Amino acid sequence: MSDATVDPSRRTWLALTAGVGAVGGVATAVPFVASFAPSERAKAAGAPVRVDISTLQPGEKLTVEWRGKPVWIMRRTPEQLASLEKVEGDLADPNSDRTQYPTPDYAKNRHRSIKEEVLVAVGICSHLGCSPIDKFQPGAQPSLPDNWPGGFLCPCHGSTFDFAGRVFSNKPAPDNLEVPPHIYLSDTELLIGEDKQA
Ligand code: FES
Numbered sequence: 001m002s003d004a005t006v007d008p009s010r011r012t013w014l015a016l017t018a019g020v021g022a023v024g025g026v027a028t029a030v031p032f033v034a035s036f037a038p039s040e041r042a043k044a045a046g047a048p049v050r051v052d053i054s055t056l057q058p059g060e061k062l063t064v065e066w067r068g069k070p071v072w073i074m075r076r077t078p079e080q081l082a083s084l085e086k087v088e089g090d091l092a093d094p095n096s097d098r099t100q101y102p103t104p105d106y107a108k109n110r111h112r113s114i115k116e117e118v119l120v121a122v123g124i125c126s127h128l129g130c131s132p133i134d135k136f137q138p139g140a141q142p143s144l145p146d147n148w149p150g151g152f153l154c155p156c157h158g159s160t161f162d163f164a165g166r167v168f169s170n171k172p173a174p175d176n177l178e179v180p181p182h183i184y185l186s187d188t189e190l191l192i193g194e195d196k197q198a
Contacts, residue, residue, distance in 0.1 A: 048193030066192045070123040071180055080163045083149040084110050087162050092169045093176055101178040112164040112179055120182050121165040126175035130156035
């Protein structure tokens with residue numbers, strides 16, 4: 001097996017998830033309290049997440065947790081955006097038409113996002129749930145094709161995704177990465193988990 005099978009980002013995510021699960025177990029040990037007033041932690045687990053992206057630079061990606069899932073927010077460079085058109089012939093679902101993880105209407109476009117440069121996607125592979133790793137550098141490299149355009153690689157079984165989270169054809173993952181509901185509260189602040197203003 002290659003080094004990719006012990007991807008540290010996946011390990012980190014699994015560790016975080018395990019931590020959340022352990023806390024949930026403690027909460028359910030006091031059911032009477034919980035039944036009268038949902039804990040702040042329980043509310044937080046399903047609540048929308050506000051994210052300041054004002055310092056996110058082109059080519060950078062940050063990860064936040066929403067409903068126990070890693071949500072990626074990435075500001076793509078002009079070169080990364082340009083690659084999205086070039087790869088479309090090699091994608092399984094370039095227009096995000098599949099309905100297993102319905103893509104919100106506002107992200108049913110080539111860049112799968114509201115603002116062209118800012119990707120918001122759940123970082124969980126649609127095959128068996130591993131978290132893909134960043135493979136932003138284009139070109140030949142281990143585990144990737146020689147004409148690799150840059151994107152994400154799922155180390156578990158080799159599925160690859162472009163910079164919009166669209167899965168390449170003939171890979172184990174059946175679907176593109178999920179785009180969660182989200183909305184811009186301002187030019188630099190995102191709300192993940194809701195797409196309507198209160
Ligand atoms: S979980 Fe991603 S390829 Fe299998």
